[in-house]
Amino acid sequence: MDLREQARLEHTVTDGVATVVISNPAKRNAMTADMWQDLPGLLERLAADRRVRVLVLTGAGDTFCAGADITSLRDPGGRPQALAVQAEEALAAFPRPTLAAVRGFCVGGGSQLAAACDLRFAEEGASFGVTPAKLGIVYPASSTRRLVSLVGPAAAKFLLFSGELIGTERALATGMVDEVLPAGGLEGRVRSFAQVLASRSQLTQAAAKEFADGREDRDAYWSEQARGSGDTAEGVAAFMERRTPRFTWTTGPAGAAATAG
Numbered sequence: 001m002d003l004r005e006q007a008r009l010e011h012t013v014t015d016g017v018a019t020v021v022i023s024n025p026a027k028r029n030a031m032t033a034d035m036w037q038d039l040p041g042l043l044e045r046l047a048a049d050r051r052v053r054v055l056v057l058t059g060a061g062d063t064f065c066a067g068a069d070i071t072s073l074r075d076p077g078g079r080p081q082a083l084a085v086q087a088e089e090a091l092a093a094f095p096r097p098t099l100a101a102v103r104g105f106c107v108g109g110g111s112q113l114a115a116a117c118d119l120r121f122a123e124e125g126a127s128f129g130v131t132p133a134k135l136g137i138v139y140p141a142s143s144t145r146r147l148v149s150l151v152g153p154a155a156a157k158f159l160l161f162s163g164e165l166i167g168t169e170r171a172l173a174t175g176m177v178d179e180v181l182p183a184g185g186l187e188g189r190v191r192s193f194a195q196v197l198a199s200r201s202q203l204t205q206a207a208a209k210e211f212a213d214g215r216e217d218r219d220a221y222w223s224e225q226a227r228g229s230g231d232t233a234e235g236v237a238a239f240m241e242r243r244t245p246r247f248t249w250t251t252g253p254a255g256a257a258a259t260a261g
Contacts, residue, residue, distance in 0.1 A: 016053040016198035028066035036083035040090035053198040058101040067108025123186040129165040
């Protein structure tokens with residue numbers, strides 16, 4: 001089979017965790033225009049799947065994502081860049097916790113996707129870079145704001161102005177990643193932490209995600225959701241009875257609230 005035909009997004013759902021894998025083995029998992037276009041629809045389907053409580057984004061093999069497929073950037077209409085922003089925003093808006101699991105290169109569009117996740121875990125030896133200055137590309141305003149929010153203005157300018165790659169030590173120090181794991185330790189840590197997230201209250205997580213993203217106008221909405229959810233009563237009862245809580249509040253498509261049966 002032509003390796004170009006293998007450029008795709010793969011996904012599985014196991015024990016409440018959806019895992020989306022960026023796969024383009026011929027080009028270090030670079031994102032093609034079709035892959036950028038496919039991601040929002042895939043995320044929408046996973047958001048509608050009530051089994052999914054956490055989403056993990058990773059790359060096939062030993063690298064996360066080397067950015068956008070360079071051949072697609074020749075498109076004079078700028079279609080791939082627009083699709084990349086749409087995909088990034090769809091990932092940032094996913095209604096449940098998202099976690100990037102990074103090995104190897106996380107560069108360009110790969111860093112955009114990682115930054116759009118709620119949390120980022122990386123294996124030692126991973127490299128991060130935001131490289132539009134090497135290609136004469138204007139980095140989108142929304143992506144720039146997200147990067148600044150994540151690492152701060154000075155670190156964002158360093159990455160954007162220079163296009164240089166940084167290792168996991170500096171990425172951890174700037175806030176680009178939340179944890180660095182030794183070789184061989186990433187998969188197990190991500191799996192166990194994803195299960196922790198899947199066991200927690202989606203009500204708490206959904207509200208915290210909106211508040212952390214600056215949605216202070218939603219305070220009354222989430223207070224109402226908390227009063228009607230039963231999650232608080234269940235959490236307190238489980239604590240007193242020394243058992244695992246059985247939270248029932250869940251989010252549907254586009255963050256719509258529902259109570260699981």
